[in-house]
Amino acid sequence: MNQFSAIDFLYEAEKNRVLGQNTCLDCGGSLEELVNELFDTRYGIDGTYDIRRCVECGLEQIYPLPEPKELRDLYQDHYNFGGEKKTLYTNMRGYFLDSFLYRLWMWSDGDVSFHSRKGRGRLLDIGCNEGRSLKIFARNGFEVTGLELSEEAATMARADGFTVHTCDIGEFQPPALYDVVVLSNVLEHSLAPGQMLRDAARVLKPGGELLISCPNSRSWQRSLFSRSWINWHVPFHISHFSTDLLDRLLRKAGCTPVKVRQVSPGAWLASSLIVLAFFRRGKPTRELRNPLLFLLTMIAAKILLFPFLSMANSTGRGDALVIVAKKI
Numbered sequence: 161m162n163q164f165s166a167i168d169f170l171y172e173a174e175k176n177r178v179l180g181q182n183t184c185l186d187c188g189g190s191l192e193e194l195v196n197e198l199f200d201t202r203y204g205i206d207g208t209y210d211i212r213r214c215v216e217c218g219l220e221q222i223y224p225l226p227e228p229k230e231l232r233d234l235y236q237d238h239y240n241f242g243g244e245k246k247t248l249y250t251n252m253r254g255y256f257l258d259s260f261l262y263r264l265w266m267w268s269d270g271d272v273s274f275h276s277r278k279g280r281g282r283l284l285d286i287g288c289n290e291g292r293s294l295k296i297f298a299r300n301g302f303e304v305t306g307l308e309l310s311e312e313a314a315t316m317a318r319a320d321g322f323t324v325h326t327c328d329i330g331e332f333q334p335p336a337l338y339d340v341v342v343l344s345n346v347l348e349h350s351l352a353p354g355q356m357l358r359d360a361a362r363v364l365k366p367g368g369e370l371l372i373s374c375p376n377s378r379s380w381q382r383s384l385f386s387r388s389w390i391n392w393h394v395p396f397h398i399s400h401f402s403t404d405l406l407d408r409l410l411r412k413a414g415c416t417p418v419k420v421r422q423v424s425p426g427a428w429l430a431s432s433l434i435v436l437a438f439f440r441r442g443k444p445t446r447e448l449r450n451p452l453l454f455l456l457t458m459i460a461a462k463i464l465l466f467p468f469l470s471m472a473n474s475t476g477r478g479d480a481l482v483i484v485a486k487k488i
């Protein structure tokens with residue numbers, strides 16, 4: 161998180177976990193095996209996971225579903241401030257996000273985080289973390305509010321003057337409805353993605369916009385990189401979506417997709433390449449946090465693989481789904 165809103169949600173969702181272990185997390189349909197023996201390629205976390213697909217609706221989900229307590233500890237250790245504070249990497253990222261270079265990069269890379277979107281009205285960023293995106297959305301004209309389960313991250317965002325609520329979207333009762341709700345790389349962390357979309361729609365005004373980005377289950381890079389694909393991200397990514405599936409889930413939530421794009425972010429591509437080159441099982445891939453290596457890999461890969469990425473995006477096989485939906 162913007163992916164952090166899953167922490168307490170997962171913690172409280174043990175019932176869903178048990179129910180969903182052998183059935184689809186959304187429709188309750190039965191599951192078929194799809195991919196076996198995936199492992200964490202970022203932090204060196206032990207354990208292997210499979211991906212199973214619902215024969216009814218096509219939702220792909222991790223198997224076994226991780227224990228909420230285990231996940232909570234993992235989020236604490238590896239995401240947010242438990243993992244990283246004021247390192248060279250995070251400092252450089254901060255400078256980059258404030259720069260003209262970043263706006264230029266978004267223009268060429270596809271803007272998977274909706275940071276180039278300008279507008280007015282009330283905006284809710286679900287899983288806002290320490291408020292990195294809130295700053296950008298506010299600069300772009302919105303009146304912003306964040307939702308964040310990590311108290312530590314929320315405190316940091318509040319120190320910058322933002323209103324941040326620390327509760328799950330399912331419990332959130334806003335004082336007024338929103339014009340825009342953002343779910344940027346959050347949905348795939350949810351144990352109940354359909355319900356999360358319905359809750360996001362619930363806090364939107366009629367005609368309001370729901371902005372969603374997530375990995376694409378039909379991505380060419382997923383096939384190409386196999387177990388090194390950065391977006392398997394076990395055990396944090398619980399489910400995987402195709403355009404068709406998200407379209408159906410959004411309509412069930414009372415929203416109509418109005419703009420559906422696919423992009424292949426350079427950062428995701430660089431991450432998969434670095435994992436492919438450096439990952440050793442059971443060890444953290446520290447090279448993912450080497451700013452110079454990361455930047456050079458990202459730029460070189462974007463330039464060299466530009467035709468491949470462009471073709472993937474235009475044929476439904478890009479690495480990320482970027483969707484704007486309107487509440488009916």
Ligand SMILES: [Zn+2]
Nearest residue numbers: 184187214217
């Ligand atoms: Zn299903």
